[in-house]
Amino acid sequence: MSIPLSLSGKVALITGGSRGIGAATVRMFGAAGAKVAFSYRSARAQAEALANECGGAAVCRAVASNLDHPDAARSLVAETVKDFGRLDILVANHGVWPAEDVAIDRMSDEQWRSTLSINLDGVFGLVKHAVAQMKTQARGKGPVGHIVLISSTSGQRGEAFHCDYSASKGALISMTKTLSSELASQGIYVNCVAPGWVDTDMSSATLADPKTGDVIRRTIPLGRVAKPEEIAAPVLFLCTEHAGFISGEIFNVNGGAVLVG
Numbered sequence: 001m002s003i004p005l006s007l008s009g010k011v012a013l014i015t016g017g018s019r020g021i022g023a024a025t026v027r028m029f030g031a032a033g034a035k036v037a038f039s040y041r042s043a044r045a046q047a048e049a050l051a052n053e054c055g056g057a058a059v060c061r062a063v064a065s066n067l068d069h070p071d072a073a074r075s076l077v078a079e080t081v082k083d084f085g086r087l088d089i090l091v092a093n094h095g096v097w098p099a100e101d102v103a104i105d106r107m108s109d110e111q112w113r114s115t116l117s118i119n120l121d122g123v124f125g126l127v128k129h130a131v132a133q134m135k136t137q138a139r140g141k142g143p144v145g146h147i148v149l150i151s152s153t154s155g156q157r158g159e160a161f162h163c164d165y166s167a168s169k170g171a172l173i174s175m176t177k178t179l180s181s182e183l184a185s186q187g188i189y190v191n192c193v194a195p196g197w198v199d200t201d202m203s204s205a206t207l208a209d210p211k212t213g214d215v216i217r218r219t220i221p222l223g224r225v226a227k228p229e230e231i232a233a234p235v236l237f238l239c240t241e242h243a244g245f246i247s248g249e250i251f252n253v254n255g256g257a258v259l260v261g
Contacts, residue, residue, distance in 0.1 A: 003242070004032075005032055005236055005237060005240045005242065006032055006033055006240065006241075007029055007032040007033050007034035007089070007236070007239060007240065008032075008033035008034075009033070010033070010034045010035070010088040010089055010239075011034065011035045011036075011037075011080065011084040011085070011086050011087055011088050011089070012029050012034045012035070012036050012037070012087075012088065012089035012090075012091065012239070013036075013037050013038070013039075013076065013077065013080045013087060013089070013090050013091070013126075013130065014026055014029065014036060014037075014038040014039075014091040014093055015038070015039045015065070015067060015076075015091070015092055015093050015094035015122075015126065016038075016039065016040070016041075016093040016094030016095065017036075017038025017039060017040060017047070017050070017062070017093065018038070018040035018043045018046050018047040018050060018062070019043065019046060019200070019201055020198070020200030020201055020202060020228050021093055021150065021195065021198060021200060021228045021231045021232060022038065022091075022093045022094070023050055023228065024227075024228035024229045024231070024232035025091055025093065025231075025232040025235050025236070026038050026050060026054060026060070027050075027053075027054060027232075028229070028232045028233065028235075028236050029089075029236060029239075030054040030055060030059065030060055032236060032240075034088075034089070035059045035060070035084045036054065036059070036060045036061075037060075037061045037062075037063055037076075037079065037080040037083060037084065038050075038051075038060075038061075038062055038063070039062075039063050039064070039065040039067065039076055039094065040062055040063075040064060040065070041064070041065070041066055041067075041094075044062075044064065047062035047064075048062055050062065057083075061079075061080075061083050061084075063076060063079050063080075067094050067118060067122035067123075067125070067126070068114075068117045068118050068121070068122060069117055069121055069122065069125065070121050070122070070124050070125030070128065071125060072122060072125060073122065073125035073126040073128070073129045073130075074125070074129050076126070076129075077126070077129040077130055077133055078129075081133060086133075086137055087130060087133045087134060087137075087145070088134075088137075088145050088146065089145065089146045089147075089148075089239050090126060090127065090130040090145070090146070090147045090148070091147075091148045091150070091235055091239075092122075092123045092126050092127070092147070092148070092149045092150060092172075093150045094118070094122065095118060095119045095150070095168070095169075096114070096115055096118050096119060096165075096202075097162070097165050097202055097203070098111060098115060098162070098164065098165065099202075099203075099205060099206055101160075101161035101162070102161055102162075103161060104163050107163065107164065111164060112163075112164050115164035115165055115168055116164065116167070116168050119165070119168035119169065119172075120168045120171050120172070123149060123172060123175070124175075127147060127149075127175070127179065130145070130147065131145075131147075131183065131188060134188055135186065135188075139187050142187075142241065143187045143188065143189055143244075144186060144187035144188050145187070145188045145189070146188070146189045146190075146191075146238065146239040147179065147183075147188065147189065147190045147191070148190075148191050148192065148193060148235050148238050148239065149172045149175060149176055149190070149191075149192045149193075150172075150192070150193055150194075150195070150231075150235075151169045151170075151172040151173050151176075151192050151193070151194040151250070152165070152166075152169040152194055152195060152196075153194055153195070153196045153252070153254050153257060153258050154166045154169050154170075155168075155169025155170035155171075155172060155173050155194065156170070156173065156194060156250070156252075156258060157258060158170075169194075172192060173192055173194070173250055176190055176191060176192035176248060176249075176250065177248050180247045180248030181248065184247050184248070189238075189243075189246070189247045190247060190248065191238045191243075191246060191247060191248065191249050191250075191251060192249070192250045192251065193231060193234050193235050193238070193251045193253060194250055194251065194252050194253065194254070194258075195226060195231045195253050195254060196220065196225070196226065196252075196253065196254025196255055196257045196258070197216055197220065197225040197226065197254075197257075198225060198226045198227070198228060198230075198231055199225050199226065199227060199228070200228060203225075207225060219257055220254070220255040220256065220257045221255060221256035221257065222255035222256060223255075224255065225255075226253065226254075226255065230253065231253055234251050234253055238251065
């Protein structure tokens with residue numbers, strides 16, 4: 001018996017979609033039948049190539065957006081609705097991870113504010129405007145909408161010398177639990193996927209370093225880092241009918257690392 005993970009007839013907005021986990025999610029959602037709008041900050045050529053690969057403007061659109069403050073999301077949500085008529089799914093995937101280790105007493109106010117503005121303030125704005133749109137849409141037999149926030153193992157167990165990043169990702173976990181309680185009765189599901197180390201552009205330099213890369217892999221029981229598709233697949237699952245009784249959950253995808261951390 002075949003059990004497809006279908007998003008046929010759904011419209012999804014995926015932030016940070018031009019590369020890494022975001023690009024893998026765009027491809028997977030498109031393959032599952034969704035129409036997809038995704039944001040990118042500066043990689044225009046890469047984003048447009050991905051949109052064309054996934055079927056072009058009729059089903060996949062790339063939108064430039066610098067999500068560093070709450071109001072930046074307003075136009076992104078509006079553009080999605082303008083292009084595709086509605087919004088059923090929000091995947092808040094964008095974010096920054098300052099790679100350099102910085103002790104708390106040396107961390108600049110500017111770094112703290114920059115990380116929080118992108119990783120937390122931008123997500124707040126996305127959820128605010130996405131929920132407002134979802135509430136205007138008619139509810140049939142299924143859910144009104146799905147929201148998936150991308151956190152991190154760093155948000156659960158912390159990460160020394162990355163207080164800004166851990167704080168922002170921990171806040172997304174708290175947001176998931178709060179928003180699920182607030183929105184479940186209105187048919188809006190809110191969940192979180194918390195990846196461990198993933199082979200993406202953002203982490204490539206750290207993973208490629210012989211010393212740090214080896215240390216990282218030895219902390220993961222499966223002995224390797226994840227592929228972006230291995231994060232995108234749980235995100236997809238949480239937005240399908242097969243996850244119809246799941247809301248407010250933190251879906252750990254880390255090769256068992258949190259259990260030994």
